[in-house]
Amino acid sequence: MKRQAKNQIKAKISAPGAPDSDVIIEGDCLAELAKLPDACADLVFADPPYNLQLGGGLTRPDQSVVDGVDDDWDKFADFAEYDRFTRTWLTECRRILKPDGAIWVIGSYHNVFRLGVALQDLGYWILNDVVWRKTNPMPNFKGTRFTNAHETLIWAARSKETKYTFHYDALKLFNDDLQMRSDWTLPLCTGAERLKDAQGRKTHPTQKPEALLHRVVLGTTKPGDLIVDPFFGAGTTGAAAKRLGRHYIGIERDPTYAAAARARLKKVTPAAAEDLMVTRSKKEEPRVPFGQIIEAGFIRPGDMLISPNGKKARVRADGSLAIGDFTGSIHRVGAHVSNAPACNGWTFWTHLDSKGRETSIDIFRKQVRKTMSAPAAKA
Template sequence: MLYYKKNDFKLLQGDSLKILPRMKKESVTTIFADPPYNLSNDGITCKAGKMVSVNKGEWDRSKGFDEDFEFTYNWIKACQRVLKTDGTIWISGTMHNIYQVGFALQSLGFHILNEISWYKPNAPPNLSCRYFTHSHETVIWAKKSKKTKHKFNYKLMKEWDDKLGPSGKQMRSIWNIPLTPPSEKKNGKHPTQKPIELLSRIIAASSDEGDLILDPFNGSGTTGIVAQSLGRRYTGIEIDENYLNITIERFKQLNSSK
């Protein structure tokens, strides 16, 4: 299960549904989850100006509504157990999965705080020309219940440059952030890698130095890299050894540059 550990940076290899029940109850301040979107349907998309398959892997292929929802509900429930009373969870998605995510959260008693629209100014074009170009993803931010207090670094977010308005104004729920640049993929690529700026806002907004951040779908480790750079502790869970090794290389590169 333990794949890598260096000080307060930990990577666990395996299935989140099997690992999360073994983690300490109510130990995590902030969870960011980038689960499968279930959009690998043998279609096409545009990448770097070229037509490519939309398929990302069997892990991203829908198994049907009922089975997809059961998976979504179960992993969110497992995250609920390890989340502190005043902790919060952020979950990203598109129209393919985000409505199941929202329903599962509310079914489990979570209270939704915000629906963030991550606007991608450099989103690829829609090759079919039969509907609007997909140029955003949704990130739902929720706390364990309506009655619990939650951590929000309001002043910091107010001063953050969100590229949609002058600094000193309240940050809005539309975030203008370009797609992950090649400079953040030097150690290897993941098909759904999130940009550092997106995770920087999420972690800075909802945690403080020393808090524990969890990502149950670690991927290539952006959540962990940002957590480490902001002085947070980190635990990432990932099945694929390839992506765990990319995360380790990114972690080593970050620490070598300090």
Template sequence: MERLLGKKQQYFYENPSAQIILGDSFQVLSKMKPESIDMIFADPPYFLSNDGITCKGGRMVSVNKGEWDRIGEEATHISDKHRFNRKWIKLCKRVMKPDGSIWISGTLHNIYSIGMALEQEGFKIINNITWQKTNPPPNLTCSCFTHSTETILWAQKADKKSRHYFNYELMKEQNDGKQIKDVWVGSLTKPSEKKAGKHPTQKPEYLLERIIQASTQRGDIVLDPFCGSGTTGVVANRFGRVFIGIDTEEDYLNITKARLEMGLNDKYGFE
């Protein structure tokens, strides 16, 4: 597997189909080979850690996820958040191939900033996917409707010469011969996908299966700049794609490593 960061880069973990890096995404992305990535999936911080409470497994728990999910004080929160989003999206554009594409997941707390940042940094939004969760946690305040959806934006470079890849025939085949709509319905992450450890915002594998199969081909390079517990990498390897993941939290990368190794033992993707 080609080292897109040079021989001096210390990888947290490597195998023939994956590289995971412990470090700041801004620094790592700035050193990565330009126009080397076919597809990016990003689940950036939602900045929800505000000392509030939520419901999980029928119990009231803190919404705080870690220092990585905090930014600024109230007075500067909005501008700091948008500056953060523009910066990492700009760096992703630098490493993405002209015909590549990027998928970004978020909630109402950050997705509007991300949509604006994409356009400001020279991207064209292809689709606005609504992920409808069949088993969302209840709303404890009883002051608004239950939050049961997340948005996933799919975008390409706005250059007129850019032509994103879309496996239309496969998507139609997987949907009984019908076009798939932009509302995807499914459950939260299953306990069986958390055997190696838990991450507070872990995405279910079925979401990444659709995303990766729809917008990449076998052998393509998939990057996740906030890879957390590694769902993107597990699925990418399962379908024969090469994975590069970055995260600042060593505990989460240990989960990623364990999940990737379990995938190799199952002989997914690569021989």
């Protein structure tokens, strides 16, 4: 298992035509994305400028100045300029995504609706919007509006046809056996995780918590995948990617932020390859037709299967079942004997061997699946 996991990751990095990964490119993302090959990325995570349009400095009741986002990278002349910029980088991201790739974008009420329209107009297929509920949001100091206590993430597939990655069962386990919901309650990035300069000031005004990215990376990419972040900032996407055995390309135009991200990433230790395997969803498991169980010799033609209500069906060489004159697949015959519109034959039928021992046929399916995912024998 250990060697298999490592090899899978290695194979991805060295694929022909793959760009250099685990790099931070200093430059404008519009120019730098254009240099990346088509269909090279498994996921894009983008935390673009918010276009906050702050009018004048914001102060607290004690007149101290709020450390908001008033940097040049967040300034656009008007909505039209912001939309042009947004559509250009989103178009490039779609080009560099593999057909089965997906994108996450994060924004606040200032920009997230514009991002959503652009995504849909450009052919992406929205899968969810996730609300990141902040446990420690900045108060609304003037008391003129509700406390702005969340940001919205949009998760979209490259197209409607995309077979995107989603580790449903792993996320359910992560969430103590409860289906993961689209509202995530997490604190802002504070404490030791927050990068600071020599004077103790925040290195980056909008550094995201790594926990947010952990969930995104764990749930929607596989080990060895390539994640591109066109607005890398302090490198949070890279940190989560590296820790979880994924690859990253970060683009950041501010040299101070890029340097801080580089230093941060050097200190991140990836988890061991064998610890990165997540619980697979049933849908991801290889399909095994019932005929293969017969082919593999677990069940022989002429053997009997028994239903929960005691009905016996005879197994035929082609993988069909016969009960009286009625024949069909394990599912069809299962539905027939239970008088139901549909039936999952795998969990319905039990095999009776010559000594009268009963085994659920799903056990045989599991054994066949094991042989399908075992590492290839050495020549």
